[in-house]
Amino acid sequence: MKSKAMVLTEFDQPLTEKEIKIPKLQQEGEVLVRITASGVCGSDAYMWHGHDPRTPLPIILGHEGVGEVVEVKGAKKSIAGRELKSGDPILWHRGVSCGKCFACKIDKEPSLCSNRWVYGITRGCDEYPYLLGGYASHIILSPNTDIFHLPENVSPETLVSVSCSGSTTAHAFELAPVKFGDNVVIQGPGPLGIYAVVMAKYSGADEIIVIGGTEKRLEICREVGATRVINRHKTSEEERQEMILEYTRGRGAEAVFEMAGSPAAVAEGIHYVKKGGTYASAGFGEPRGTVELDCFQDIGNRNISYQGVWVSDVSHTFQALKIALKYQDLFREMVTHVFSLSEATQALEKMDKKEAVKAVIKPE
Ligand SMILES: [Zn+2]
Ligand SMILES: [Zn+2]
Incomplete structure (x- = not known):
């Protein structure tokens, strides 16, 4: 054969x-x-x-x-x-x-x-x-x-x-747990981002804000549970900063999930994290360049956790499979x-x- x-x-x-x-x-x-x-x-x-x-x-x-x-x-x-x-x-x-x-x-x-x-x-x-x-x-x-x-x-x-995307996102949520009432920002509306929207929703997140550059992908995020979507091609970084502060009542998000694999996203997204919150970076599957962060302003004096997310194990695949089977209509999109x-x-x-x-x- x-x-x-x-x-x-x-x-x-x-x-x-x-x-x-x-x-x-x-x-x-x-x-x-x-x-x-x-x-x-x-x-x-x-x-x-x-x-x-x-x-x-x-x-x-x-x-x-x-x-x-x-x-x-x-x-x-x-x-x-x-x-x-x-x-x-x-x-x-x-x-x-x-x-x-x-x-x-x-x-x-x-x-x-x-x-x-x-x-x-x-x-x-x-x-x-x-x-x-x-x-x-x-x-x-x-x-x-x-x-x-x-x-x-x-x-x-x-x-x-x-x-892959489901499992890795489940890993990100294990490392940066979302609690009931938290505000969440997701950078990147691809498959990882879509899973993140669904997982944030079913974790009880309040605002689920997705930033991306592809309208079709943002639309899907909205359909599966994003409360706000921001097209980065139609807004400046300053405008996005203001929008996120407005949507999170001036505090920023408890958890920001980087699902974009772009160093520029990291430099921007770190500013969307609330003091004491977590920046979880799951989008880098391969080397994609470096980013400059201010260790004092961006991380240290805001008590922020910078959490890397490397792939996943079988427990995460198990969780992702449960979610995908339960919400097949969402994932068919x-x-x-x-x-x-x-x-x-x-x-x-x-x-x-x-x-x-x-x-x-x-x-x-
Ligand atoms: Zn993959
Ligand atoms: Zn081993």
Whole structure:
């Protein structure tokens, strides 16, 4: 049996369509999966351009996936302890941590595992098991992958973003908890920002203010619960500052979530944090430049916490999945473009140009 895959062989060039022989599963607990939907992440476009120093070539991109079990080598259980069988609809956590290092064992921070690797990001496709990315008809999940067994009849495209943007946003909310009545500012109305709106809403936030530059994305944020949206192309930084002070009764926000991955957003957003509040930065998946902050004015004398958010662990994917399943109608809004597998390069382009909020590839 063969898998069709769209392979990144050269940066900035169209992906190459290849047929890869599906190898015989070798290790106990490996799972061969037929992919039903694969999310295209903003960071995939970054990798495509060769801007992520981690990218090995050739590689099958795609770290957000939903699929159906084809074959299990020996036995493998879902995260809830159910033995997986052929035909089961599943979603898997994108990162695989070792469970043995200091971060995993002592700090209990699998996101910071020194041996963590990620489907579609860390490993190339020129050695066993070859199929480790989402832009393919099949993927082989390694034995220590965390797998969720999905309910029947959920549309897979609605759920792809759970394993990356949803999960990372849940991590941000764990590190910067929003309490009932808090005011929240979200910078960046992409998939992370949309999840942040929903999570802020269901945490009981009062004002949920989203700043972004794409009208379509801002509209979706409003539909899923933002109380105010600000288009940064139609306002100056001074105007935004005034608007946020007005919306937060002159105090600023208890939590500001940076979901934009732009140093300029950080320099601006830090000023929207209320004294004693938290600035949580979740938008940087790769190096994107530096920012100058005044250690006294911006941070020190305002008692502000600057909180980095690096990826997520399976507990966050669990939380994001719960939310996405509960509010499927809201998350369906996010999927603006669906492509066939052969059109994977177009899907990347759409995400790259921010024309899609979430592009999804559905292998035929
Ligand atoms: Zn991602
Ligand atoms: Zn580890």
